[in-house]
Structure formats: C-alpha cells, structure tokens
Amino acid sequence: MQTPFIRISNLTKHFQMGGTTVRALDGVDLDIPQKSFTVVMGPSGSGKSTLLYLLGGLDRPTSGQIAVNGLRLDEMDENKLALFRRQTVGFMFQSFNLIQSMTAEENVGFPMQFAGIPSKERTRRSKVLLEQVGLADRGGHKPSELSGGQQQRVAAARALVNNPNLILADEPTGNLDTTSGIGIMQLLADLHQSGRAVLVVTHDPRMVRFATHKVFLLDGKVVSETEYRAASLE
Amino acid sequence: MKLLDIVRLIFGNLNRRKGRVSLTAVGVVIGTAAVVILVSLAIGLQKNANEQLYGIGDLTQIQVSPSYGQGEVVYSGGGGGGGSKSTSASASSSSAPGAPKLLTNKALEDLSAIPGVMAVIPRDYMMGGLTLKYHRLESGSNVIGIGTDDLSSLGLEATQGGVVLAHGTVIIGPMVASNFYDPNQRPGQQTPAAPDLYDQQLTFVFIKYDQNGNEVHKTLTYRVSGVLAQTQGESDWSIYMQLDDLKVLNEWAMGRRINYNKDGYSLVIVKVDNVNNVLDITDQITAMGYQAYTPQSFVKGINNFYLVLQIIFGGVGAIALLVAAIGIANTMAMAILERTREIGLMKAVGATNRDVLSIFLGEAAGIGFLGGLGGVLIGWLAGYGINVIALVYLAQQSASQGGTPPSVAVSTPAWLPVFALVFATLIGLASGLYPALRAATLVPVQALKYE
Structure with missing residues (x-):
C-alpha cells in the first residue's frame, strides 16, 4: 500500500483562553493521498484553519503526529520548519497578505530571497508565474492598484514560486466576489491538475465540486459527511 | 538569504518609512555631531596646549x-x-x-x-x-x-x-x-x-x-x-x-x-x-x-587632563546618542507592531528566525548608520566653521595682547569620524536588539492573525 502524502495521527491542539482550555483539534486522524484536492469544511471554530496551519508548519501541535511527504513536522526544530515551509508548502490566505509597498512582481519574487535565488532568476520566474495566473501585464502594479481577485492571483503565483508539492489555501475566496471566487477556484483546480496536492479550508460549498477528498470538522473532530449535514441542519 | 538581498531589503524597508526614519535619525545626527564636535574641540585644545608646552624645553x-x-x-x-x-x-x-x-x-x-x-x-x-x-x-x-x-x-x-x-x-x-x-x-x-x-x-x-x-x-x-x-x-x-x-x-x-x-x-x-x-x-x-x-612629566599630566576632557566631552555627546538610541528602539518596536503580519508572511514563505533577526537588526543599525553619516558630516562641517571663526578671533586677540596665535581651534583626527560612524551604527544595532529578537521569535501563525 502506498504511504499517504499527509498522515495525521491523534492530533490535538489546545489553546488557553482566559482560564479555560479551548480544544481546537481534539484527536484528529487523517490520511491524504498524493496529488489530491482536499476540501476541509466546517463551521467557524471547528478547527479547520488550525489544521491548515499545523499542516503548513506555522504552528506546533499540543500532541500527536503530523507527517508530510514522510517528514515529521512535530519533531522539527524552527530552522527545519522554515526549510519545510520554503521547499514543500505554498500558502494562500483569505486576506492575501501581500506587501503593499512592493509591486506584484516583487511580491511574487519575495519568497525566493530567503531561498538565496539570484535577482535575475527571481525576476524571470516571477514574470513566468504572473503570466501563468493571467497577470502578465500587471507585474509593475502595487496591490492597491489591483482588484481582490487579481491580488489573490498574485498570492497564488507567490505560493508557487518555490515549486512546492503542497498548496494550502485558507478561505481563498472569502474576500472575493462570486466571479473572482470562481476564477480562483479554477486556478486551484489547475494547480491540482499540474500534479500538486491542494488543501483548501473553506465555507464555500462551490469548492466541493473540485474536491477529490472532503474532510468535515466539527468541534475539533473529523466527522462523516452525514454527521456534518445533520449538525448543519440543526 | 544573501547579504546583498538583506541590505537591499533593509534599505527598501527604511525607504518605505522615510518620514519616521528621518525623524528618528535626527536624534542620532545630533548625538554623533555632538560627539565629533566636542571631542574635536578637546583634541584642538590639547594640540594648542602641546604647541605652547613644547616651547618649555627639549623633551x-x-x-x-x-x-x-x-x-x-x-x-x-x-x-x-x-x-x-x-x-x-x-x-x-x-x-x-x-x-x-x-x-x-x-x-x-x-x-x-x-x-x-x-x-x-x-x-x-x-x-x-x-x-x-x-x-x-x-x-x-x-x-x-x-x-x-x-x-x-x-x-x-x-x-x-x-x-x-x-x-x-x-x-x-x-x-x-x-x-x-x-x-x-x-x-x-x-x-x-x-x-x-x-x-x-x-x-x-x-x-x-x-x-x-x-x-x-x-x-x-x-x-x-x-x-x-x-x-x-x-x-x-x-x-x-x-x-x-x-x-x-x-x-x-x-x-x-x-x-x-x-x-x-x-x-x-x-x-x-x-x-x-x-x-x-x-x-x-x-x-x-x-x-x-622633566618637562615630559608635566606634558604627560597635561595630556592626561585633556584625555579626561575628551572623555567628558565625548560622554556629553554619548548622552545625546543614548537618547537617540531610545528613539530607535521605540521606532523599531512600533515598526514590528505594524509589520507583525509581514513578519508572519516572511516566516510562512520560508524565512528563518535568523533571517527576520538580520532584517530588523539591519534596519535599526541602518537608522544608526544614516544618522551617524549625517552627524559626522555636520560635525565635520561645524568644526571647520568653528575653526575659521575662532582662528580669526584668536588671531585678533593675539595681535592685541601679544603671543603666537593658535594654529587650530578644533581638530578632527581621521579616526574620529570613522569611530563616530561605527559607534552610531552599533548604538542603532544595540537599540534594535530587543525589538528584533521579539520579531524573530514570533510564532508565525500568531503573527499572521495579528490585527
């Protein structure tokens, strides 16, 4: 049997809020295969974003194991996690997180600085990626001069710049109008088609039609679609 | 991350906040200029005293x-x-x-x-x-x-x-x-x-x-x-x-x-x-x-006195630099609050803690360096101006009262501007240490969610 691309075992993440302990993830077990398009759905506070950040090595679990492509994130030190984020993962956020003072091209090229890629190569690769996301003529524009959909496309290009195996998207259509949202969904589907694993955390039910895998979260636990639907109707 | 990229990023970031960086650097300019002028003045006084002293006999x-x-x-x-x-x-x-x-x-x-x-x-x-x-x-x-x-x-x-x-x-x-x-x-x-x-x-x-x-x-x-x-x-x-x-x-x-x-x-x-x-x-x-x-023991005593004078004068300038350092620390702390999400993003795209530390330390040192550069320039120009004015005045005094006029009022040795510039940069670096450490050790997910 093939080893899953992502294997999560008995994962918990607890936060202290005031005097109480919030169990954001409470014993999650999950296997995600190579080159899958996974959509994680759940209401606010279900722990879906927490799961995404743990998968991306942006946070550390309270207990349990996370392995991505055979790498145990829960055992890595800060430097190895940074290297993991640089080489294996590309992030897209709901609020795009572009640097306002940089042009689209500079934003796309920004992660390559930390990988020590020379300036010329950064420019070349940024141009190629902007063309790939349909913004070839917008490279010199700053984020404030771009629409929401265009900004998210720049963020997508930035996520691809180090050629990662895994794209993690946190509510990528959350701040976009319907048309732009569909465009981004299509873009994510194209990335999946190009051979990458994509994991999207979303409220948007339209995203489900692109999914090869669906994960439903309720109160920090993975539940079946039936349980999820039943809970949603209540 | 390559050094050239770090330097480029640092100056790009400083350029983004020109107004605030300039205001912060003004403090460093004043402090550095004060150090350069006051120490030059003490060295000038010592030179004058030595010129007079060497007349008292063969050393x-x-x-x-x-x-x-x-x-x-x-x-x-x-x-x-x-x-x-x-x-x-x-x-x-x-x-x-x-x-x-x-x-x-x-x-x-x-x-x-x-x-x-x-x-x-x-x-x-x-x-x-x-x-x-x-x-x-x-x-x-x-x-x-x-x-x-x-x-x-x-x-x-x-x-x-x-x-x-x-x-x-x-x-x-x-x-x-x-x-x-x-x-x-x-x-x-x-x-x-x-x-x-x-x-x-x-x-x-x-x-x-x-x-x-x-x-x-x-x-x-x-x-x-x-x-x-x-x-x-x-x-x-x-x-x-x-x-x-x-x-x-x-x-x-x-x-x-x-x-x-x-x-x-x-x-x-x-x-x-x-x-x-x-x-x-x-x-x-x-x-x-x-x-x-020996006249030298006297000269040595005089030189010791002027060394103490240089330290005191330098100390006065250093106090101004210390105040400027607090300004830099404040500016950097503010910058880190404002750019918390940016720090989170840097980490998300693969920056190590060391990269983040280097960037923010570099920005603090950059403010110190720019302020130091301005201070050295102003200090040197002011010293030159004081020399011109003071020498004319002192020459008139000597002409009316007798005696040889002093050859120099303010003397800036070559090492002083270099020292002042390095010192101002180090002050900037030291001021940025705490804010930069805070930035470097931020948990990425918390930084990304910071409102």
Whole structure:
C-alpha cells in the first residue's frame, strides 16, 4: 500500500483562553493521498484553519503526529520548519497578505530571497508565474492598484514560486466576489491538475465540486459527511 | 538569504518609512555631531596646549639636581635672629637614608651608566652681579656655565656662527641683543636698535661686594661665537660659556675655591636617546636619590587632563546618542507592531528566525548608520566653521595682547569620524536588539492573525 502524502495521527491542539482550555483539534486522524484536492469544511471554530496551519508548519501541535511527504513536522526544530515551509508548502490566505509597498512582481519574487535565488532568476520566474495566473501585464502594479481577485492571483503565483508539492489555501475566496471566487477556484483546480496536492479550508460549498477528498470538522473532530449535514441542519 | 538581498531589503524597508526614519535619525545626527564636535574641540585644545608646552624645553632632557635629604636639621646660632640652617649629614655620596645626594663627578659617571642616557652635562649659574657692555649700550643677562663644548648636545642650533664653545667665547640666545639699552638715552631720543652681536667682543662687568659692602668690579671681554635659534625657552635669553670659565668667575665672586667633587654641581642635564625612555630614566634617577625633573612629566599630566576632557566631552555627546538610541528602539518596536503580519508572511514563505533577526537588526543599525553619516558630516562641517571663526578671533586677540596665535581651534583626527560612524551604527544595532529578537521569535501563525 502506498504511504499517504499527509498522515495525521491523534492530533490535538489546545489553546488557553482566559482560564479555560479551548480544544481546537481534539484527536484528529487523517490520511491524504498524493496529488489530491482536499476540501476541509466546517463551521467557524471547528478547527479547520488550525489544521491548515499545523499542516503548513506555522504552528506546533499540543500532541500527536503530523507527517508530510514522510517528514515529521512535530519533531522539527524552527530552522527545519522554515526549510519545510520554503521547499514543500505554498500558502494562500483569505486576506492575501501581500506587501503593499512592493509591486506584484516583487511580491511574487519575495519568497525566493530567503531561498538565496539570484535577482535575475527571481525576476524571470516571477514574470513566468504572473503570466501563468493571467497577470502578465500587471507585474509593475502595487496591490492597491489591483482588484481582490487579481491580488489573490498574485498570492497564488507567490505560493508557487518555490515549486512546492503542497498548496494550502485558507478561505481563498472569502474576500472575493462570486466571479473572482470562481476564477480562483479554477486556478486551484489547475494547480491540482499540474500534479500538486491542494488543501483548501473553506465555507464555500462551490469548492466541493473540485474536491477529490472532503474532510468535515466539527468541534475539533473529523466527522462523516452525514454527521456534518445533520449538525448543519440543526 | 544573501547579504546583498538583506541590505537591499533593509534599505527598501527604511525607504518605505522615510518620514519616521528621518525623524528618528535626527536624534542620532545630533548625538554623533555632538560627539565629533566636542571631542574635536578637546583634541584642538590639547594640540594648542602641546604647541605652547613644547616651547618649555627639549623633551629628551632631564634636569637633575642634588637632593639634600631628610637629614636631622640642626639650627646653629639660635635666639630670635633666626640662625642659619644646615643638615647634619656629611657631603659624602653615601646612600644612607637621609644623607644628601650630591652631583659629584662620581654621580655623573653613575648617571652616564644608565642605559639610554646619551650625555650627562653639568651646568651652573653665575653668582654675583653682571653688567654687559657693547659700545655705549648696556644690558643684564643670565649666564649659564655649561659642561660641554658642543651645545648641539642640548638640542640647540645656531642661526649665526656655530654651537661649539671655546675658551674665552660665549654663545648667546637670540633675544639677548634686544635687552641692550642706552643708559644715557634722553627722553624723546629714539631707542637704539638691537645690535648684531655675532663675532663681536662683549664686555662683561662682574660685580661682587666685599666684606665692607663695597662694590668690587672685574671686567673681561668675550667674543660672541654664535647666536642660537629661537626655542621659546630659557636659552633665548641666556648666555652660554664654558663651565670652567664660569667656575673661575664664581670662585672670584665667592672668594673661595670650588671643588665639584666635594660640593657637587647645582644642576645636571641628562640627555636621553629617545623621548619614550625619558619617564623611565627619570624614575631611575629619582630612585638613585636625586631630584629629577622633566618637562615630559608635566606634558604627560597635561595630556592626561585633556584625555579626561575628551572623555567628558565625548560622554556629553554619548548622552545625546543614548537618547537617540531610545528613539530607535521605540521606532523599531512600533515598526514590528505594524509589520507583525509581514513578519508572519516572511516566516510562512520560508524565512528563518535568523533571517527576520538580520532584517530588523539591519534596519535599526541602518537608522544608526544614516544618522551617524549625517552627524559626522555636520560635525565635520561645524568644526571647520568653528575653526575659521575662532582662528580669526584668536588671531585678533593675539595681535592685541601679544603671543603666537593658535594654529587650530578644533581638530578632527581621521579616526574620529570613522569611530563616530561605527559607534552610531552599533548604538542603532544595540537599540534594535530587543525589538528584533521579539520579531524573530514570533510564532508565525500568531503573527499572521495579528490585527
């Protein structure tokens, strides 16, 4: 049997809020295969974003194991996690997180600085990626001069710049109008088609039609679609 | 991350916040300029003082005088009249505690034996009165008998004639001629110009008083074989003759024979090979029991004073820099609050803690560097301006009050701007340390969610 691309075992993440302990993830077990398009759905506070950040090595679990492509994130030190984020993962956020003072091209090229890629190569690769996301003529524009959909496309290009195996998207259509949202969904589907694993955390039910895998979260636990639907109707 | 990319990113980030960076850097500019100006001023003062001090004598010379010890003091005579005072110790060269240490010929040999001593030259003053006569002009002067034939061993040079003393000749200081006056000059009559005494016969009228209080004169003539170059020291106003010539005159004045082996010399000049050995040899001579004086110990004291002055002045500037440092720390802390999400993003796209630390430390050091650059420039220009204004003013003062004008008011050595720039950069770096460490250790997910 093939080893899953992502294997999560008995994962918990607890936060202290005031005097109480919030169990954001409470014993999650999950296997995600190579080159899958996974959509994680759940209401606010279900722990879906927490799961995404743990998968991306942006946070550390309270207990349990996370392995991505055979790498145990829960055992890595800060430097190895940074290297993991640089080489294996590309992030897209709901609020795009572009640097306002940089042009689209500079934003796309920004992660390559930390990988020590020379300036010329950064420019070349940024141009190629902007063309790939349909913004070839917008490279010199700053984020404030771009629409929401265009900004998210720049963020997508930035996520691809180090050629990662895994794209993690946190509510990528959350701040976009319907048309732009569909465009981004299509873009994510194209990335999946190009051979990458994509994991999207979303409220948007339209995203489900692109999914090869669906994960439903309720109160920090993975539940079946039936349980999820039943809970949603209540 | 490559160094060039870090530098580019740092200056790009500073350029993004021009207004705030400029305001913060102004504090550093003021502090650095204050350090440069104040330390330059202290160095300028020291230079001036040293210029004046080097006139007080050759710094490779040590003046050694006999020590009359701490021997038991015996008062002879007594009564209300105040008797004469003398020590009970004998005039031997014994080194018993309290014994006087006289500068006999044996002592001169001991001094010569000290490593680094080039020459030991005894000297003596004229005892009794003296009037100099040249044609109808008269003058008084300071006569020094010197135990060497060659005055160049004292570092003296001649502008006319030579520095070699022969029996029956004298070498005079450059100001001696200007002391001559006409005793018969009537009011309204023009003061005679200073005569050119080189190679002239000078008449020395020596004066002493006999037991009855009658003035006794002895007249001798000496040829002036040289006129010395100006040193701004004792030699300018003195007449040098051979010690043996002076000894004869002093014997006449005192009415008894002088035995240097028994009485010792009143003063000996020890000439040292290197200015750096002077203080060490002075200590050795003092340890031998003589009194040794070198202008260098005075110069050293003065230099120490100016060093303290430089530290105090530099400290005043450093306080301004310290205030600026707090400004930098504040600006950086604010920047990190504002850019928390950016820090989160950096980490999300693969920046290590070290990358983030380097960027924020670099930005803080960059503010220090830019402020330091401005401060050095302003400090240097201000120093230049002060020099121009102060030198004109001081030259006017010197012209009206006499004396040589100072050559410099504010002196900025090459190391000072470099030091100030490095110091300002380090201050910036140190100020940024805490905010940058905070930035580097932020948990990425918390930074990304920061509102």
